[in-house]
Amino acid sequence: MPQAHCHSTTASVDLPSQAAKVVLVGNPNVGKSAVFHALTGIYVEVSNYPGTTVDISSGRMGDMGIFDTPGVYGVSAFNEEERVARDMILEADIVVNVVDAAHLSRDLFLTLQLIDMGFPMVVALNLMDEARANGLQIDVAKLSEELGVEVIPTVAVRGEGIAELRAAIGRARRGRPTPEVAGRLPGDLPPAAGVLWLEDDPGTCARIGREGPGLREEIYRARRRRADEIAERVISETVAGASFSTRLGRLALHPLGGLVLLAAFLLAMYQVLGVWVAQDVVGITEGIWMGEYYVPWMTDLVGRLIPVESFLGQVLVGEFGLLTMTVAYLVGLLLPLVLGFYLFLALAEDSGYLPRVAVLVDRLMNMVGLNGRAIIPTILGFGCVTMATVTTRLMGTQRERTIATFLLSLAIPCSAQLAVITVMLVPLGPAYLFTFIGVLLLVYGVAGVVLNRILPGESSDLLIDLPPLRLPRIKNVLQKTYLKTKSFVAEAWIFFVIGSLLISVMDQTGVLAALANGLAPITEGWLGLPRQAAQAFIMGFVRRDFGAAGLFDLALNHHQTLVAVLTITLFTPCIASIMIILKERGRRQGAIIWLADIVLAILLGGLFHRIFFW
């Protein structure tokens, strides 16, 4: 699919320049993308919002362009997704506000904000089935009268109400603004910009060169009051019962039941990703497709043009070949793992389970200076530390991002590395496996506690909305998985190319062998490993599992295996991770993190060598 990188602030389908822009806006998890797909049909384009990691979809409905925005609780700029949503909303001709009928009072805050901003709009009162299942009845006519805009009840996943919604978009009109806001709007600004200025939106204040009046909280309160009043007037509860999903959601947070459910979730994840994808699928994609077909074929092809033993031949198809190892690694190993991980993540995300995991682990994460939401990058890290580092962007403060990035790079082995380590440790018996897991947990905990102590500032507290648990929509899950995998590969491949090029040249010029000899005091003297282990560590710079694989070929006794495997896990993350860490954390901090990983790994490795008697 071609990436739409255009220079306007909204990514776009091909539209005549005067075509009306209809922008879909709603809170997270309200079925906004289902409404979007129901309105647009199959011709949908997904692109990266310029300068961000946020994906947005656009499509057409008749002669109008329809744009989907990230789910937000209000129009503001608290994080990257909100900034994208805000900028897209500001370009809208018509707003379709998708509202969760089962959580009306929460959602009406955004609805009222959009009305205050003066957009012609229609409200899609979605998830009517869920509201009914929860015993809620909503007086739609009254809601429409209160808001001053049309309200169309929908069940978007089943297409209910979509025809009516489509017709209503043509009749979109401005609603009744909140009096506390309307009375204060500056006359010289369009209402949308005026509202954002009243609410001290930094982007808007900067753009119009005028300081905000400091009224944000007052306006938010007035709007919240009005939202609650409206909700009270239009909702009646028919039965006080809780639906099955509500009860399951509560079980997920029960002190005991929650832990059982979490254990089941982690076990399922290990089974699917650790056993099925990392071993069976990768065994086929890397072992057979790449190892038996692609690599020999490519080596043979290049061999016909230039001698394989030549410098260029080695760079292209040698041990670290650009056309062999790099491709086999990216496509055969990384792609299935990343795909599997994103699939799992999308399922956990769309089912509403992930926020509950965040709640369960919040207390533990607090000890290392993070809040429960940090569990998401941590889980991702077991798939690929590189991609996990990118997702630390969702954290509240820079302090948390520093801690999370460091812990990821130090103590979380990625799936590729885990696969090799599992093969090495399992034959030694459970004592070695448990020592490995225990030591990593200990290092993660101690490093986190220390960072939490020494880093200035404070981490943000957990404050999350818990969406109802529901069955994820397969189409949504697959699309999300595809998009995330695509953008990950697009971002990461260049680093793998650079990495293998570098190590190839080092290998060819003899630098690699010289380094191995030079490092003998560390490997032999301090860590108690054979001299050749240095090569494994140097290879570990390129890819972590590659380093582990380098150890695999050495004849190590049980004790040496344990020490070596622990050291290589704590040791530097792969070159792609390092590049991403430097990009995300800045050069100075990135370099410190990297050096700390290396120094700590060697220091602790030597200590383990002296402490462990098994």
Place this chain on the structure above:
Amino acid sequence: MTLDQTKPGQTFLIRSIDDPAARLAAIRFGIAEGSLAACQAVLPGGPVVVRKGKQEMALGRSLAHRITVELVEV
């Protein structure tokens, strides 16, 4: 009393939220000073899950400690 001292099943009125950023975020989720809400669950030493209508949200322990509430009978 503060929110972290509430027990599951108790209903309360939120008196004050002593954290400007959390105050704004909470307003958008649906709870503001003056709102009526109920304690849904308390994880041992961990977050407090608060329910307002059909909606649930979780607040970290130390944030919950900075929220003053007043129990009400229902």
